[in-house]
Amino acid sequence: MIMEAVTGPAPIVELDEVGKTYRNGTLEVHALDRVSLQVVEGEYVAIMGPSGSGKSTLMNILGCLDTLSRGRYVLDGEDVADLDEHELAEVRNRRIGFVFQQFNLLPSLSAWRNVELPLCYAGMRPADRRPRAEAALTRVGLGERMDHKPGQLSGGQQQRVAIARALVTDPALILADEPTGNLDSVSTADVLDLLDELHAGGRTIVLITHEQEVADRADRVVHVRDGRVLDDQREPAAPRPAHAAAAGVR
Structure with missing residues (x-):
């Protein structure tokens, strides 16, 4: 009898075994030291550590914003070391959806035009970009705010626009760097609820934070200190909501 794998x-x-060393003359700073980590499709992982722990450097490595000094990084099946600058830019635009603490929205553009920017960089036809941008904004609950500029939106709404922009290319990974750092408690809960919904729909999320209450929303917490992973705590898997399969969000 043949058993299927x-x-x-x-x-x-x-x-x-990823390492990152910065050099300034004769001074060497080991920002990351032999970091090994795996995140599988559909996981929600929080990377937590104090200032200077190496978590920001780790975020830059994960986002292909910085290069390794040693070790190996495979993103969605592709070895990052094999990619040139043009290919790395394509990876950042298509495979990674970034959500930053500062929102990074262009103040002169409407919400939907901010969301369509990754599609512009990807070379998508103008006729196809707006429907994709509007669908992403509707998904994050801003269907009635598409023509509003960032200055006309609350902090929580601006972060939702940023999340819609991260979703619009259907990336393999959502990388959120301190996404609630500039929000009040109500907006923080609102954004974290949205990340929970996206995770329930099957999205792969890695969140960088120094706040325990934010990290607690993930189903796995990786603690980093002095450039090393100290521990990797996985919560028991919770049943996925029945509506998740019908949500159509990966």
Whole structure:
């Protein structure tokens, strides 16, 4: 009798003994030291650590915003070391959806035009961009705010626009760097609820934070200090809501 192999979710992020050293003259700073980490499709992982712990450097590595000094990084099945600058830019635009603390919205553009920017960089036809941008804004609850500029939106709404922009290319990974750092408690809860919904719909999320209450929303917490992973705590898997399969959000 031939047994079929049972496979789990595909790995989206694979770090193997990753190190990052910055040099300033004769001074060397080891920002990351032998970091190994795997994130599989559909996981929601929080990376937590104090200032200077290396979590920002780790975020830059994960986002292909910085290069490794040593080790190996495979993103969605592709070894990042094999990519040139043009290919890395394509990876950042198509495979990673970034959500930053500062929102990084262009104040002169409406919400939908901010959201369509990754599609512009990807070379999508103008006729196809607006429907995609409007669908992403509707998904994050801003269907009635598409023509509003950032200055006409609350902080929480601006972060929702940023999340819609992160979603619009249907990326393999959503990378959120302190996404609630500039929000009040009500807007923080609102944004974290949205990330919960996206996770329930099957999205792969890595969130960088120094706040325990934010990290607690993830189903796995990775603690970083002095450039090393100290521990990797996984919460028991919770049943996925029945509506998740019908949500149509990966």
